[in-house]
Amino acid sequence: MSNIKEFDCRPVSQEGAESPMAWTHQHHESRPAGQNPGVRIAEKAFLGHLILRGGAIVLDEAVRDILGIALPGRPNTMTQNDAGTHSVQWLGPDEWLVIVPGGEEAELETKLRKALGDAHFSIVNVSGGQTVLTLSGANVREVLMKSVVYDVHPSAFPVGKGVTTVFAKATTIIRRPAEDHWELVVRRSFADYTYRWLLDAAAEYGVTQERA
């Protein structure tokens, strides 16, 4: 067991908690939902985000045991459970992003630390630093084509892929967990910028925002 002091940084009560989108929602009117919007934007707020670093083989064993998901072995891919609630994404040759339902991250971290023992690894809870936006609708790909330098054509970006790339002028993780929707993992400091860019880029197709 490593000699690391852990603590659960999630408050006992979520009352008054603000996601990285809070400022944006306070300062911008919600757009009225038109008929058949081409793009729907929703936020998956307050999920648990962990950054895992270490050797792929030892991490894979621990993640399989505890989450029941294999560590994605190939670059720029993600794996998830059948319900899509738990996912692991490749970020680099020794770095993965784990996203779990909010509240599970502290327990997961403890279990992983125990399973990994004296192995050379690092786990950082980054839940407060980023949030997940989901994009769905018929025109999502057009909006992404305007926003990112990466090729989002289905032949280059199939379901199960996820990359870190340039979104407008910010760094964003873009992933495609299912055929009908995309996810953006955005940093807190870029959240307002990314969100307003999305609204602007999607305006011509009609856009609705679903607020939690």
Next chain:
Amino acid sequence: MFHIYCPYCDEYREEEEFHPSGQAHLRRPADPANSTDDEWGGYLFFRDNERGVHHEMWLHAVGCRKFFNMTRNSATYEIYETYKMGERPSVTAENVGDLKRQSGVQAETSGWQTVGARPESESLNEEEQA
């Protein structure tokens, strides 16, 4: 725009995601405390400014965030190869002319004018290489 192959991401990415990080394969003096000013100063401050084949480090800054190496022609901007840290380049200033001649395309170092063209005289090439 460069289209750069990241050896860690295993695919081509846009130049916008990368950051150049200077000359590659610098050797830190093994014993800094006992190295001469020339050795230490050379290591810290002096870099080659090659015209032609150049080995340099790049960072996949908006991506996997790993450093890797690239062999690039500083005059034509052609990228010959990218390779992981700790690996050795397969294209060097010494062998680039040979590689190009084998594949029959224009080689910057030997001065062939067009793709597939044959040099008028061999000595022309040898002179360039000397």
